Amino acid sequence: MQRITISIDDDLLAAIDRFSDRRGYASRSEALRDMVREAALREDIASEDDTPSIATLTYVYEHHTRDLARRLTEAQHAHHDLSVACLHVHVDHRDCLEVAVLRGGARTIRRFADTVVTQRGVRHGQLQVIPLGEAHDGHDHPHAHDHRHR
Numbered sequence: 001m002q003r004i005t006i007s008i009d010d011d012l013l014a015a016i017d018r019f020s021d022r023r024g025y026a027s028r029s030e031a032l033r034d035m036v037r038e039a040a041l042r043e044d045i046a047s048e049d050d051t052p053s054i055a056t057l058t059y060v061y062e063h064h065t066r067d068l069a070r071r072l073t074e075a076q077h078a079h080h081d082l083s084v085a086c087l088h089v090h091v092d093h094r095d096c097l098e099v100a101v102l103r104g105g106a107r108t109i110r111r112f113a114d115t116v117v118t119q120r121g122v123r124h125g126q127l128q129v130i131p132l133g134e135a136h137d138g139h140d141h142p143h144a145h146d147h148r149h150r
Contacts, residue, residue: 065121
């Protein structure tokens, strides 16, 4: 087993301690190992293949971080084919919340999400991927309607 040192802010450490206490862990190390295992499992599942999927990417970012809004916009434009919709909320004088609804291959969605949430100034990023299945063409639904533009 390896021993590592990490730097963590007080609020996040308090959250780890609450999680650890609530679950009954004997130490922070045990709690962190389980958190990392769970995150690694989610990562493996989400990036296994490029199964057609729909997803939400939710993240909070500090809008005053230098060039962050521009970088986020450029990333979204570079992956416009994934975008279904985007909601932008001004949380307070410092933070913005965005929720992006995405559609595409699971691996492709994961890569885009990683591009967004790893930007300096982005916090609390979370991706929820829902596989649609291999045969899904985006128009499998029980009701009939015309898709022609008029």
